[in-house]
Amino acid sequence: MAIREILVYPDPRxxxxxxxxxxxxxxxxxxxxxxxxxxxxxxxGGLAAVQVGVHLRIFIVDPTLxxxxxxxxxxxxINPEILEMHGEELRDEGCxxxxxxxxxxxxAKTTTIRARDLNWEEFEMTGEGIVSRAFQHxxxxxxxxxxxxxxxxxxxxxxxxxxxxx
Numbered sequence: 366m367a368i369r370e371i372l373v374y375p376d377p378r379x380x381x382x383x384x385x386x387x388x389x390x391x392x393x394x395x396x397x398x399x400x401x402x403x404x405x406x407x408x409x410g411g412l413a414a415v416q417v418g419v420h421l422r423i424f425i426v427d428p429t430l431x432x433x434x435x436x437x438x439x440x441x442x443i444n445p446e447i448l449e450m451h452g453e454e455l456r457d458e459g460c461x462x463x464x465x466x467x468x469x470x471x472x473a474k475t476t477t478i479r480a481r482d483l484n485w486e487e488f489e490m491t492g493e494g495i496v497s498r499a500f501q502h503x504x505x506x507x508x509x510x511x512x513x514x515x516x517x518x519x520x521x522x523x524x525x526x527x528x529x530x531x
Contacts, residue, residue, distance in 0.1 A: 367399050369403045372416055374513070378418060382507070383414065383507040383509075385422050385444050389483070400417060400425050404461075405435070407461050410499055411427065411502065412425050412503070413503045413507055415506050416461060416462050422445065424504070426440040426442070426503065430495050430499055440490075442478065443481040443482065444481055445478050447477070447500065447501070448489065450497075450501070451474060451476075453473060454471070454472060455470070456470065458472075458512060460512040462512070465527050465528065466524050466527045468516060470498075470512070473497055478491075478504075
């Protein structure tokens, strides 16, 4: 396992759409293990493969967000698809590709997702609160959408200024 470099805005690779994983190869398993090590090394709550420069539809989420412990395995989502979203809440949100930047984002309170796991088994999971937010945030990465995209004017300038001072 290895800690990989995280792409930081304005790296144009962050805007590229990721491709589906066609099979669970040893290279994909290694990528996922590296992503887990990288996420924990950077104290992240989630990480998408695109953030480490690999354009595959994979993301991981820290199990502590769902009430687990660091000893639990990271939640792995291969080829995730959001099925349902309900409710709405506004909260500050950060991103490892925007170090030091926190911006207010409206997200669904509850999100149901379908994906494959490390055994290539399909599963569905419903997340609430911060887990729902993580599902949506990481899914955005897979589609090339970034944390600051909804921001305009002064809010966007302030967010980018915080990023440039790091």
